[in-house]
Amino acid sequence: MTTHAHTGDLARRPWPAVPRRPMVLVPVGSFEQHGPHLPLDTDTRIADAVAHGAARRLRGRRPEDTVLVTPPITFTASGEHQDFPGTISIGHEALRLMLVELVRSLSLWSGRVVFVNGHGGNVSCLMRAVAELTDEGRDVVWVPCEPVGGDAHAGHTETSLLLHLAPDQVDMTAAVRGNTTPIRELMPALRAEGVGGVSPTGVLGDPTGATAEAGARLLDELVADVARRVDATRADRKRAAQ
Template identity: 60%
Template sequence: MTAYVLADAVWPAVPSGALVLVPVGSTEQHGPHLPLDTDTVVARAVVQRTAETLPESWVAPPITYGASGEHAHFPGTVSIGHEALRAVVVELTRSFSLWAGRVVFVNGHGGNTTTLDTALGQLRAEGHDIAWTACETPGGDAHAGRTETSLMLHLAPDRVRLDAAVAGDTRPLPDLLPDLMTHGVRALSPTGVLGDPAGASAEEGRRTLDAMVSATARRIGAWTVDGRGRLVDPARRSGMVRR
Protein backbone atom coordinates (compact mmCIF):
# COMPACT_ATOMS: atom_id res chain seq x y z
CA MET A 1 0.00 0.00 0.00
CA THR A 2 1.30 3.47 -0.86
CA ALA A 3 2.13 6.00 1.84
CA TYR A 4 1.35 9.55 0.78
CA VAL A 5 4.05 12.06 1.72
CA LEU A 6 2.66 15.52 2.40
CA ALA A 7 5.88 17.37 1.60
CA ASP A 8 5.98 15.80 -1.88
CA ALA A 9 2.36 16.60 -2.74
CA VAL A 10 0.71 19.43 -4.63
CA TRP A 11 -2.36 20.86 -2.96
CA PRO A 12 -5.00 19.51 -5.40
CA ALA A 13 -3.78 16.00 -4.62
CA VAL A 14 -4.45 16.30 -0.87
CA PRO A 15 -7.97 15.10 -0.01
CA SER A 16 -10.20 16.58 2.64
CA GLY A 17 -10.64 14.37 5.69
CA ALA A 18 -7.30 12.57 5.34
CA LEU A 19 -5.65 10.70 8.21
CA VAL A 20 -2.37 12.51 8.94
CA LEU A 21 0.53 11.00 10.90
CA VAL A 22 3.06 13.44 12.38
CA PRO A 23 6.47 12.17 13.54
CA VAL A 24 7.68 13.94 16.69
CA GLY A 25 11.39 13.68 17.40
CA SER A 26 14.23 15.67 18.90
CA THR A 27 17.69 17.04 18.22
CA GLU A 28 19.72 15.82 21.16
CA GLN A 29 22.82 13.89 22.08
CA HIS A 30 22.70 10.12 21.71
CA GLY A 31 26.07 9.18 23.12
CA PRO A 32 29.33 9.28 21.15
CA HIS A 33 28.09 6.82 18.53
CA LEU A 34 24.57 7.82 17.40
CA PRO A 35 23.49 10.99 15.54
CA LEU A 36 21.62 13.85 17.14
CA ASP A 37 18.48 13.17 15.10
CA THR A 38 18.10 9.53 16.19
CA ASP A 39 14.65 10.04 17.74
CA THR A 40 13.43 11.80 14.60
CA VAL A 41 14.79 9.07 12.33
CA VAL A 42 12.99 6.39 14.34
CA ALA A 43 9.68 8.28 14.58
CA ARG A 44 9.78 9.05 10.85
CA ALA A 45 10.40 5.38 10.00
CA VAL A 46 7.54 4.21 12.24
CA VAL A 47 5.19 6.73 10.62
CA GLN A 48 6.28 5.85 7.09
CA ARG A 49 5.86 2.12 7.63
CA THR A 50 2.57 2.55 9.50
CA ALA A 51 1.16 4.73 6.74
CA GLU A 52 1.92 1.95 4.26
CA THR A 53 -0.51 -0.29 6.14
CA LEU A 54 -3.36 2.24 6.49
CA PRO A 55 -5.40 3.29 3.44
CA GLU A 56 -5.21 6.93 2.37
CA SER A 57 -2.96 8.02 5.24
CA TRP A 58 -0.51 10.88 4.89
CA VAL A 59 2.99 11.33 6.33
CA ALA A 60 3.56 14.87 7.59
CA PRO A 61 7.01 16.46 7.89
CA PRO A 62 8.54 15.66 11.30
CA ILE A 63 8.81 17.95 14.28
CA THR A 64 12.58 17.82 14.67
CA TYR A 65 13.00 19.84 17.88
CA GLY A 66 11.49 18.74 21.17
CA ALA A 67 11.70 19.15 24.93
CA SER A 68 15.23 17.91 25.59
CA GLY A 69 16.25 19.93 28.62
CA GLU A 70 17.64 16.85 30.38
CA HIS A 71 20.31 16.66 27.66
CA ALA A 72 21.14 20.38 27.70
CA HIS A 73 24.70 19.98 29.00
CA PHE A 74 25.83 18.12 25.87
CA PRO A 75 26.96 20.21 22.89
CA GLY A 76 24.72 19.73 19.85
CA THR A 77 21.51 19.33 21.81
CA VAL A 78 18.83 21.81 20.78
CA SER A 79 15.70 22.00 22.96
CA ILE A 80 12.69 24.26 22.48
CA GLY A 81 11.19 23.30 25.85
CA HIS A 82 7.70 22.25 26.86
CA GLU A 83 5.85 25.53 26.31
CA ALA A 84 7.18 26.08 22.80
CA LEU A 85 6.58 22.45 21.81
CA ARG A 86 3.05 22.63 23.20
CA ALA A 87 2.40 25.75 21.11
CA VAL A 88 3.73 24.02 17.99
CA VAL A 89 1.50 20.97 18.53
CA VAL A 90 -1.56 23.13 19.23
CA GLU A 91 -1.08 25.37 16.20
CA LEU A 92 -0.26 22.47 13.88
CA THR A 93 -3.46 20.72 14.94
CA ARG A 94 -5.59 23.80 14.43
CA SER A 95 -4.07 24.19 10.97
CA PHE A 96 -4.52 20.51 10.06
CA SER A 97 -8.15 20.74 11.17
CA LEU A 98 -8.92 23.06 8.25
CA TRP A 99 -8.59 20.13 5.83
CA ALA A 100 -7.55 16.90 7.57
CA GLY A 101 -9.62 14.31 9.40
CA ARG A 102 -7.89 12.48 12.23
CA VAL A 103 -4.36 13.47 13.23
CA VAL A 104 -1.95 11.23 15.11
CA PHE A 105 1.32 12.45 16.62
CA VAL A 106 3.85 9.58 16.77
CA ASN A 107 6.47 10.38 19.40
CA GLY A 108 10.07 9.17 19.36
CA HIS A 109 11.40 11.07 22.41
CA GLY A 110 10.32 10.37 25.97
CA GLY A 111 10.98 13.96 27.05
CA ASN A 112 8.06 15.10 24.88
CA THR A 113 5.52 13.01 26.80
CA THR A 114 4.36 15.62 29.30
CA THR A 115 3.91 18.19 26.55
CA LEU A 116 1.88 15.87 24.35
CA ASP A 117 -0.35 14.85 27.26
CA THR A 118 -1.08 18.50 28.05
CA ALA A 119 -1.50 19.72 24.48
CA LEU A 120 -3.68 16.87 23.27
CA GLY A 121 -5.85 17.00 26.36
CA GLN A 122 -6.57 20.64 25.53
CA LEU A 123 -7.07 19.97 21.82
CA ARG A 124 -9.47 17.09 22.32
CA ALA A 125 -11.47 19.32 24.66
CA GLU A 126 -11.69 21.77 21.75
CA GLY A 127 -13.23 19.00 19.66
CA HIS A 128 -10.27 17.97 17.51
CA ASP A 129 -10.21 14.30 16.51
CA ILE A 130 -6.58 13.67 17.39
CA ALA A 131 -4.43 11.37 19.51
CA TRP A 132 -0.83 10.48 20.09
CA THR A 133 1.21 7.33 20.56
CA ALA A 134 4.80 6.49 21.41
CA CYS A 135 7.49 4.45 19.66
CA GLU A 136 7.73 2.09 22.63
CA THR A 137 10.02 -0.89 23.14
CA PRO A 138 8.99 -3.00 26.16
CA GLY A 139 12.12 -4.08 27.99
CA GLY A 140 14.37 -1.74 26.03
CA ASP A 141 17.09 0.34 27.65
CA ALA A 142 16.63 4.04 28.30
CA HIS A 143 18.76 6.04 25.87
CA ALA A 144 21.40 5.36 23.21
CA GLY A 145 21.83 1.78 24.39
CA ARG A 146 21.22 -1.50 22.63
CA THR A 147 17.65 -0.69 21.55
CA GLU A 148 18.31 2.59 19.76
CA THR A 149 21.66 1.39 18.41
CA SER A 150 19.96 -1.64 16.87
CA LEU A 151 17.25 0.54 15.35
CA MET A 152 19.82 2.85 13.79
CA LEU A 153 21.90 -0.08 12.53
CA HIS A 154 18.76 -1.17 10.68
CA LEU A 155 17.64 2.29 9.49
CA ALA A 156 20.90 4.18 8.90
CA PRO A 157 23.91 1.91 9.43
CA ASP A 158 26.32 4.34 7.76
CA ARG A 159 25.54 6.89 10.50
CA VAL A 160 26.36 4.62 13.46
CA ARG A 161 29.89 4.87 14.90
CA LEU A 162 30.17 1.50 16.60
CA ASP A 163 33.87 1.97 17.32
CA ALA A 164 32.90 4.83 19.68
CA ALA A 165 30.04 2.99 21.46
CA VAL A 166 30.37 2.69 25.23
CA ALA A 167 28.12 1.56 28.06
CA GLY A 168 26.56 4.08 30.41
CA ASP A 169 24.27 3.84 33.44
CA THR A 170 22.41 0.57 32.85
CA ARG A 171 19.70 0.89 35.51
CA PRO A 172 16.09 0.57 34.26
CA LEU A 173 14.41 3.85 33.37
CA PRO A 174 12.04 3.86 36.39
CA ASP A 175 15.11 3.72 38.66
CA LEU A 176 16.85 6.47 36.71
CA LEU A 177 13.95 8.90 36.47
CA PRO A 178 14.16 10.69 39.85
CA ASP A 179 17.85 11.59 39.37
CA LEU A 180 17.35 12.16 35.66
CA MET A 181 14.62 14.73 36.20
CA THR A 182 16.52 16.47 38.99
CA HIS A 183 20.09 16.48 37.67
CA GLY A 184 19.92 15.72 33.96
CA VAL A 185 21.61 13.01 31.93
CA ARG A 186 25.19 14.21 32.26
CA ALA A 187 25.16 13.77 36.03
CA LEU A 188 24.26 10.10 35.53
CA SER A 189 26.36 9.35 32.47
CA PRO A 190 29.22 11.58 31.23
CA THR A 191 28.97 9.89 27.82
CA GLY A 192 25.22 10.47 27.52
CA VAL A 193 24.43 6.75 27.26
CA LEU A 194 21.78 5.23 29.54
CA GLY A 195 22.11 1.55 28.74
CA ASP A 196 24.67 -0.58 26.92
CA PRO A 197 25.00 -0.72 23.11
CA ALA A 198 26.85 -4.06 23.29
CA GLY A 199 25.12 -6.76 21.25
CA ALA A 200 23.15 -4.35 19.07
CA SER A 201 22.42 -5.59 15.56
CA ALA A 202 20.52 -4.54 12.46
CA GLU A 203 18.37 -7.66 12.70
CA GLU A 204 17.32 -6.79 16.24
CA GLY A 205 16.57 -3.29 15.01
CA ARG A 206 14.38 -4.67 12.22
CA ARG A 207 12.38 -6.78 14.67
CA THR A 208 12.01 -3.83 17.03
CA LEU A 209 10.80 -1.55 14.24
CA ASP A 210 8.32 -4.20 13.06
CA ALA A 211 6.90 -4.41 16.58
CA MET A 212 6.60 -0.61 16.85
CA VAL A 213 4.82 -0.40 13.50
CA SER A 214 2.41 -3.23 14.35
CA ALA A 215 1.53 -1.63 17.69
CA THR A 216 1.06 1.82 16.13
CA ALA A 217 -1.18 0.51 13.34
CA ARG A 218 -3.21 -1.55 15.81
CA ARG A 219 -3.79 1.43 18.10
CA ILE A 220 -4.79 3.71 15.25
CA GLY A 221 -7.15 1.10 13.86
CA ALA A 222 -8.89 0.62 17.20
CA TRP A 223 -8.92 4.37 18.01
CA THR A 224 -9.22 3.86 21.75
CA VAL A 225 -8.09 7.07 23.45
CA ASP A 226 -7.39 7.79 27.10
CA GLY A 227 -7.91 11.04 28.97
CA ARG A 228 -4.47 12.33 27.98
CA GLY A 229 -5.08 11.80 24.30
CA ARG A 230 -2.97 8.64 24.13
CA LEU A 231 -3.91 5.75 21.86
CA VAL A 232 -3.86 2.45 23.70
CA ASP A 233 -4.02 -1.16 22.61
CA PRO A 234 -7.58 -2.43 22.03
CA ALA A 235 -7.41 -4.88 24.94
CA ARG A 236 -6.96 -2.02 27.43
CA ARG A 237 -10.32 -0.27 27.23
CA SER A 238 -11.06 0.53 30.88
CA GLY A 239 -11.50 4.26 31.34
CA MET A 240 -11.04 4.95 27.63
CA VAL A 241 -13.25 6.63 25.09
CA ARG A 242 -13.99 5.97 21.43
CA ARG A 243 -15.08 8.56 18.94
Protein backbone atom coordinates in the same frame (compact mmCIF):
# COMPACT_ATOMS: atom_id res chain seq x y z
CA MET B 1 4.26 11.97 -15.39
CA THR B 2 4.26 12.09 -11.59
CA THR B 3 1.54 10.29 -9.65
CA HIS B 4 0.69 10.96 -6.00
CA ALA B 5 -2.12 8.48 -5.43
CA HIS B 6 -0.03 5.88 -3.64
CA THR B 7 2.48 7.96 -1.72
CA GLY B 8 1.85 8.76 1.89
CA ASP B 9 4.44 11.54 2.02
CA LEU B 10 2.45 14.76 2.35
CA ALA B 11 5.46 16.95 1.54
CA ARG B 12 5.73 15.47 -1.96
CA ARG B 13 2.13 16.27 -2.96
CA PRO B 14 0.90 19.46 -4.59
CA TRP B 15 -2.17 20.83 -2.86
CA PRO B 16 -4.70 19.53 -5.45
CA ALA B 17 -3.45 15.99 -4.71
CA VAL B 18 -4.33 16.23 -1.01
CA PRO B 19 -7.55 14.20 -0.55
CA ARG B 20 -10.54 15.20 1.49
CA ARG B 21 -10.18 14.60 5.24
CA PRO B 22 -7.21 12.19 5.28
CA MET B 23 -5.78 10.79 8.48
CA VAL B 24 -2.46 12.55 9.08
CA LEU B 25 0.43 11.07 11.07
CA VAL B 26 2.93 13.57 12.50
CA PRO B 27 6.29 12.11 13.62
CA VAL B 28 7.64 13.85 16.73
CA GLY B 29 11.31 13.31 17.45
CA SER B 30 14.13 15.30 19.03
CA PHE B 31 17.56 16.77 18.29
CA GLU B 32 19.70 15.66 21.20
CA GLN B 33 22.82 13.74 22.10
CA HIS B 34 22.61 9.98 21.70
CA GLY B 35 25.97 8.95 23.09
CA PRO B 36 29.28 9.06 21.23
CA HIS B 37 28.11 6.68 18.50
CA LEU B 38 24.64 7.78 17.29
CA PRO B 39 23.50 10.91 15.41
CA LEU B 40 21.71 13.78 17.10
CA ASP B 41 18.51 13.14 15.11
CA THR B 42 18.17 9.51 16.21
CA ASP B 43 14.69 9.91 17.75
CA THR B 44 13.47 11.81 14.71
CA ARG B 45 14.69 9.12 12.30
CA ILE B 46 12.96 6.41 14.33
CA ALA B 47 9.65 8.29 14.70
CA ASP B 48 9.63 9.08 10.97
CA ALA B 49 10.31 5.47 9.97
CA VAL B 50 7.63 4.16 12.33
CA ALA B 51 5.07 6.70 11.10
CA HIS B 52 5.66 5.80 7.45
CA GLY B 53 5.55 2.08 8.23
CA ALA B 54 2.34 2.43 10.21
CA ALA B 55 0.76 4.52 7.44
CA ARG B 56 1.51 1.80 4.89
CA ARG B 57 0.07 -0.84 7.19
CA LEU B 58 -3.07 1.18 7.90
CA ARG B 59 -3.64 1.79 4.18
CA GLY B 60 -3.21 -1.92 3.54
CA ARG B 61 -5.91 -2.80 6.06
CA ARG B 62 -8.38 -0.24 4.72
CA PRO B 63 -7.46 0.69 1.15
CA GLU B 64 -10.32 3.15 1.01
CA ASP B 65 -8.68 5.25 3.73
CA THR B 66 -6.04 7.85 2.95
CA VAL B 67 -3.22 8.06 5.48
CA LEU B 68 -0.57 10.73 5.02
CA VAL B 69 2.65 11.49 6.92
CA THR B 70 3.99 15.00 7.49
CA PRO B 71 7.67 15.92 7.77
CA PRO B 72 8.85 15.21 11.32
CA ILE B 73 8.95 17.71 14.16
CA THR B 74 12.64 17.70 15.08
CA PHE B 75 13.27 20.44 17.67
CA THR B 76 11.30 19.50 20.78
CA ALA B 77 11.76 19.24 24.56
CA SER B 78 15.24 17.92 25.37
CA GLY B 79 16.33 20.00 28.33
CA GLU B 80 17.57 16.93 30.19
CA HIS B 81 20.28 16.52 27.51
CA GLN B 82 21.37 20.15 27.42
CA ASP B 83 24.72 19.41 29.10
CA PHE B 84 25.86 17.83 25.82
CA PRO B 85 26.94 19.96 22.85
CA GLY B 86 24.74 19.63 19.77
CA THR B 87 21.48 19.27 21.68
CA ILE B 88 18.77 21.74 20.60
CA SER B 89 15.64 22.09 22.75
CA ILE B 90 12.75 24.54 22.48
CA GLY B 91 11.33 23.66 25.92
CA HIS B 92 7.97 22.35 27.06
CA GLU B 93 5.82 25.42 26.68
CA ALA B 94 7.01 26.22 23.16
CA LEU B 95 6.51 22.60 22.13
CA ARG B 96 3.02 22.44 23.61
CA LEU B 97 2.02 25.61 21.78
CA MET B 98 3.49 24.35 18.51
CA LEU B 99 1.57 21.07 18.77
CA VAL B 100 -1.66 22.91 19.47
CA GLU B 101 -1.28 25.38 16.62
CA LEU B 102 -0.19 22.66 14.21
CA VAL B 103 -3.38 20.67 14.84
CA ARG B 104 -5.55 23.78 14.63
CA SER B 105 -4.10 24.35 11.17
CA LEU B 106 -4.27 20.71 10.07
CA SER B 107 -7.86 20.40 11.22
CA LEU B 108 -9.02 22.82 8.55
CA TRP B 109 -8.55 20.09 5.93
CA SER B 110 -7.53 16.84 7.63
CA GLY B 111 -9.34 14.07 9.43
CA ARG B 112 -7.78 12.51 12.52
CA VAL B 113 -4.32 13.74 13.48
CA VAL B 114 -1.97 11.25 15.13
CA PHE B 115 1.29 12.31 16.77
CA VAL B 116 3.83 9.46 16.58
CA ASN B 117 6.26 10.23 19.39
CA GLY B 118 9.85 9.01 19.49
CA HIS B 119 11.16 10.92 22.54
CA GLY B 120 10.10 10.41 26.15
CA GLY B 121 10.79 14.03 27.05
CA ASN B 122 7.88 15.10 24.83
CA VAL B 123 5.22 13.07 26.64
CA SER B 124 3.98 15.70 29.10
CA CYS B 125 3.64 18.25 26.26
CA LEU B 126 1.77 15.77 24.10
CA MET B 127 -0.63 14.91 26.92
CA ARG B 128 -1.38 18.57 27.62
CA ALA B 129 -1.71 19.52 23.97
CA VAL B 130 -3.98 16.58 23.10
CA ALA B 131 -6.19 17.27 26.14
CA GLU B 132 -6.53 20.94 25.16
CA LEU B 133 -7.25 20.11 21.52
CA THR B 134 -9.75 17.40 22.43
CA ASP B 135 -11.61 19.93 24.59
CA GLU B 136 -11.81 22.12 21.48
CA GLY B 137 -13.42 19.26 19.58
CA ARG B 138 -10.35 18.34 17.51
CA ASP B 139 -9.86 14.72 16.42
CA VAL B 140 -6.32 14.10 17.68
CA VAL B 141 -4.41 11.40 19.56
CA TRP B 142 -0.79 10.55 20.26
CA VAL B 143 1.02 7.21 20.22
CA PRO B 144 4.43 6.26 21.62
CA CYS B 145 7.26 4.42 19.85
CA GLU B 146 8.19 2.19 22.78
CA PRO B 147 9.41 -1.37 22.22
CA VAL B 148 8.62 -3.71 25.09
CA GLY B 149 11.67 -4.27 27.28
CA GLY B 150 13.81 -1.67 25.51
CA ASP B 151 16.57 0.23 27.30
CA ALA B 152 16.29 3.94 27.92
CA HIS B 153 18.59 5.98 25.70
CA ALA B 154 21.28 5.29 23.08
CA GLY B 155 21.53 1.68 24.23
CA HIS B 156 20.80 -1.63 22.53
CA THR B 157 17.32 -0.61 21.32
CA GLU B 158 18.07 2.68 19.57
CA THR B 159 21.45 1.53 18.31
CA SER B 160 19.92 -1.58 16.73
CA LEU B 161 17.19 0.52 15.11
CA LEU B 162 19.75 2.94 13.65
CA LEU B 163 21.96 0.07 12.44
CA HIS B 164 18.93 -1.06 10.46
CA LEU B 165 17.70 2.36 9.32
CA ALA B 166 20.95 4.29 8.78
CA PRO B 167 24.01 2.07 9.32
CA ASP B 168 26.33 4.68 7.80
CA GLN B 169 25.37 7.04 10.65
CA VAL B 170 26.40 4.64 13.45
CA ASP B 171 29.96 4.41 14.76
CA MET B 172 30.11 1.14 16.66
CA THR B 173 33.81 1.68 17.41
CA ALA B 174 32.67 4.49 19.73
CA ALA B 175 29.80 2.56 21.33
CA VAL B 176 30.28 2.13 25.08
CA ARG B 177 28.22 0.62 27.86
CA GLY B 178 26.47 3.37 29.82
CA ASN B 179 24.43 3.52 32.98
CA THR B 180 22.19 0.43 32.91
CA THR B 181 20.17 1.23 36.03
CA PRO B 182 16.43 0.86 35.25
CA ILE B 183 14.96 4.19 34.18
CA ARG B 184 12.40 4.24 37.00
CA GLU B 185 15.19 4.12 39.55
CA LEU B 186 17.11 6.84 37.70
CA MET B 187 14.21 9.29 37.38
CA PRO B 188 14.81 11.31 40.58
CA ALA B 189 18.45 11.90 39.64
CA LEU B 190 17.57 12.56 36.01
CA ARG B 191 15.07 15.22 37.00
CA ALA B 192 17.55 16.85 39.35
CA GLU B 193 20.78 16.54 37.37
CA GLY B 194 19.87 15.73 33.78
CA VAL B 195 21.35 12.87 31.78
CA GLY B 196 24.87 14.23 32.22
CA GLY B 197 24.54 13.77 35.96
CA VAL B 198 23.98 10.03 35.69
CA SER B 199 25.95 9.16 32.55
CA PRO B 200 29.04 11.09 31.39
CA THR B 201 28.74 9.50 27.93
CA GLY B 202 25.02 10.21 27.62
CA VAL B 203 24.23 6.49 27.24
CA LEU B 204 21.54 4.84 29.38
CA GLY B 205 21.85 1.18 28.43
CA ASP B 206 24.36 -0.99 26.60
CA PRO B 207 24.69 -0.54 22.83
CA THR B 208 27.70 -2.82 22.38
CA GLY B 209 25.67 -5.89 21.35
CA ALA B 210 23.32 -4.09 19.00
CA THR B 211 22.70 -5.50 15.51
CA ALA B 212 20.85 -4.46 12.37
CA GLU B 213 18.87 -7.71 12.50
CA ALA B 214 17.57 -6.82 15.96
CA GLY B 215 16.75 -3.36 14.65
CA ALA B 216 14.66 -4.76 11.80
CA ARG B 217 12.64 -6.83 14.27
CA LEU B 218 12.22 -3.87 16.61
CA LEU B 219 11.03 -1.61 13.79
CA ASP B 220 8.45 -4.16 12.71
CA GLU B 221 7.20 -4.44 16.31
CA LEU B 222 6.95 -0.66 16.63
CA VAL B 223 5.10 -0.28 13.33
CA ALA B 224 2.65 -3.02 14.25
CA ASP B 225 2.07 -1.51 17.69
CA VAL B 226 1.44 2.01 16.39
CA ALA B 227 -0.92 0.73 13.68
CA ARG B 228 -2.80 -1.31 16.27
CA ARG B 229 -3.15 1.65 18.63
CA VAL B 230 -4.41 3.89 15.85
CA ASP B 231 -6.90 1.27 14.67
CA ALA B 232 -8.14 0.77 18.22
CA THR B 233 -9.02 4.44 18.61
CA ARG B 234 -10.53 5.19 15.21
CA ALA B 235 -14.02 4.81 16.58
CA ASP B 236 -13.34 6.68 19.83
CA ARG B 237 -12.15 10.24 19.25
CA LYS B 238 -12.04 11.07 22.97
CA ARG B 239 -9.42 8.50 23.92
CA ALA B 240 -5.67 8.93 23.61
CA ALA B 241 -4.05 6.06 21.72
CA GLN B 242 -1.69 4.96 24.48
